[in-house]
Amino acid sequence: MGKLIAGAAAARQKLATFAIDGEITFRTAADRAAFTEDLGVAVTRLVDQYHHSGAGGRKHRLVVALHPALKPETNGTTKTIPAKEQNND
Numbered sequence: 625m626g627k628l629i630a631g632a633a634a635a636r637q638k639l640a641t642f643a644i645d646g647e648i649t650f651r652t653a654a655d656r657a658a659f660t661e662d663l664g665v666a667v668t669r670l671v672d673q674y675h676h677s678g679a680g681g682r683k684h685r686l687v688v689a690l691h692p693a694l695k696p697e698t699n700g701t702t703k704t705i706p707a708k709e710q711n712n713d
Contacts (some may be wrong), residue, residue, distance in 0.1 A: 647693065656690075661688065663688070663690075667688060669682070671686070
């Protein structure tokens, strides 16, 4: 991303980017697994629909990440949770 941003700035052009940032609370590990399955199916369908494998066009990189959120400490900062303390449902 750094190289893309620097290149766009040097060329005085806008960089075409898109981001989604959200938070979701899963009731159970099974719910989390079902969500990731559904998300994978939806993303695969969209990639299949819009991907052009012929000549021309510009490749784009798609990254989707899902990870546990940091838990806030009592003083307002956040802390990591040691693996042995994590709830792996």
